[in-house]
Amino acid sequence: MFAFLANPARFMAFSAWAAPILFAGALILFATGIPWALFYSPPDYQMGDTVRIMYVHVPAAWWSMGAYAFLAGASFVSLVWRHVLADVAARAAAPVGAVFAAICLITGSLWGAPTWGTWWEWDGRMTSMLVLFITYLGYIALWNAIEDEERAARLAAILCLVGAINLPIVKFSVDWWSTLHQPASIMRSGGSAINGEMLGPLLTMGGAYLLLFGALTLMNMRAAIFRRRVQSAELRKAQS
Amino acid sequence: MSALGVTFKRELALLWAGGGALAPLGYFFGTAMLVPLAMGPDRALLQTAGPPLVWIAAALAMLAMLERLFQSDLEDGSLEQMLLSPTPLEGIVIAKACALWVAIGLPLALAGAPVAIALQAPVERVPLIVLSLALGTAAFTGVGVIGAAVTASVKRGGVLLALIVLPMFAPPIIFGASVASGEDVGAALSILAGCALAAIALGPIAAAAALRLQAE
Numbered sequence: 001m002f003a004f005l006a007n008p009a010r011f012m013a014f015s016a017w018a019a020p021i022l023f024a025g026a027l028i029l030f031a032t033g034i035p036w037a038l039f040y041s042p043p044d045y046q047m048g049d050t051v052r053i054m055y056v057h058v059p060a061a062w063w064s065m066g067a068y069a070f071l072a073g074a075s076f077v078s079l080v081w082r083h084v085l086a087d088v089a090a091r092a093a094a095p096v097g098a099v100f101a102a103i104c105l106i107t108g109s110l111w112g113a114p115t116w117g118t119w120w121e122w123d124g125r126m127t128s129m130l131v132l133f134i135t136y137l138g139y140i141a142l143w144n145a146i147e148d149e150e151r152a153a154r155l156a157a158i159l160c161l162v163g164a165i166n167l168p169i170v171k172f173s174v175d176w177w178s179t180l181h182q183p184a185s186i187m188r189s190g191g192s193a194i195n196g197e198m199l200g201p202l203l204t205m206g207g208a209y210l211l212l213f214g215a216l217t218l219m220n221m222r223a224a225i226f227r228r229r230v231q232s233a234e235l236r237k238a239q240s
Numbered sequence: 241m242s243a244l245g246v247t248f249k250r251e252l253a254l255l256w257a258g259g260g261a262l263a264p265l266g267y268f269f270g271t272a273m274l275v276p277l278a279m280g281p282d283r284a285l286l287q288t289a290g291p292p293l294v295w296i297a298a299a300l301a302m303l304a305m306l307e308r309l310f311q312s313d314l315e316d317g318s319l320e321q322m323l324l325s326p327t328p329l330e331g332i333v334i335a336k337a338c339a340l341w342v343a344i345g346l347p348l349a350l351a352g353a354p355v356a357i358a359l360q361a362p363v364e365r366v367p368l369i370v371l372s373l374a375l376g377t378a379a380f381t382g383v384g385v386i387g388a389a390v391t392a393s394v395k396r397g398g399v400l401l402a403l404i405v406l407p408m409f410a411p412p413i414i415f416g417a418s419v420a421s422g423e424d425v426g427a428a429l430s431i432l433a434g435c436a437l438a439a440i441a442l443g444p445i446a447a448a449a450a451l452r453l454q455a456e
Contacts (some may be wrong), residue, residue: 131410135407138404138407141400141403142404145394145397154453155454156390158386159386159450161446166407
């Protein structure tokens with residue numbers, strides 16, 4: 001599929017359909033997931049209604065890491081096969097991932113205040129997540145700072161692969177250092193530890209975030225390609 | 241003489257001609273001086289919070305030296321000569337990093353002794369702090385060359401360089417500060433040495449890949 005889409009013209013034809021479909025899917029999942037999570041799912045026996053922050057916080061955390069893994073994959077493809085669309089994809093996904101990371105940090109802080117009694121704790125998970133957010137900012141800033149797009153893409157790809165060292169640290173930080181943040185409860189050996197009535201809305205919200213990520217990334221990519229076409233058309237006009 | 245030796249000597253000479261470690265040492269002392277002014281001279285507070293702040297000051301002083309590391313090579317064409325040489329660029333980057341560590345990192349580590357004492361570190365811990373700073377500045381140099389290489393063509397890229405490099409400074413800072421405050425000193429020193437070795441071994445590979453693009 002990726003080889004098929006590697007042709008920019010085919011990609012534009014595909015994404016013209018795919019982006020709105022993904023966006024509509026995200027809207028549908030949000031429309032079911034948000035009421036389900038906020039009103040029709042059970043409150044936690046300890047945390048009460050504050051547990052509902054989880055449905056915003058956890059999917060944002062998942063897909064901010066997922067987005068960085070996508071970024072790293074696209075960067076690898078860009079460096080090895082020197083493919084233009086991989087550069088465009090990496091650049092398009094970065095702001096979405098950065099916003100997800102910011103949502104994760106902000107909602108985590110809001111959740112920590114009533115349940116842990118502190119807005120912020122310098123433990124492994126929070127620190128590594130903050131590092132991930134700053135890595136996103138550095139990546140985006142490097143892209144913007146270098147004018148030659150091709151060179152900017154390669155340099156950003158190198159930086160992205162270096163920063164990928166942090167991903168396993170974020171994922172396993174709760175297992176390595178046991179502190180305030182709870183350990184993994186969805187994907188763990190011995191089965192999920194979360195109540196089934198909470199898992200439903202959580203996975204719905206997870207799907208909604210994923211589709212939103214896909215839709216926004218595709219729209220960003222289309223915008224970047226259109227911008228490039230306009231630039232080359234202007235160059236041609238200036239030459240003639 | 242081998243290309244590595246020549247690069248090392250040239251880099252040392254350039255750093256020396258540019259004032260050597262004088263400016264970064266002054267920066268180091270100046271930052272450390274602001275710490276007690278900001279926290280208040282309360283001795284009990286300084287004893288717990290002061291020694292780890294030696295590390296912040298040292299990290300900032302190293303960071304300030306990174307911006308020009310490859311920029312001048314890119315501007316005056318030395319980078320192209322380095323690419324033409326049969327010695328791999330990775331080796332040349334390691335030689336430059338070693339020169340930076342010898343000229344700046346080691347003096348900073350030694351200057352850590354008076355700064356740590358001024359920030360109320362117990363005197364018997366000062367040799368350990370100096371040792372940990374020597375390892376830490378090596379780790380800073382190793383990850384710093386990556387940031388210096390990707391931002392080499394950016395004019396006034398100092399802030400961008402800091403944004404890129406500061407998160408990578410996190411592991412050495414964590415374990416270095418643990419040595420400075422006297423917790424699990426043996427384990428922290430081992431991990432710090434591991435950080436330094438990994439950074440010096442892997443950083444130049446990424447930096448050389450970036451420098452090849454910069455010279456294109």
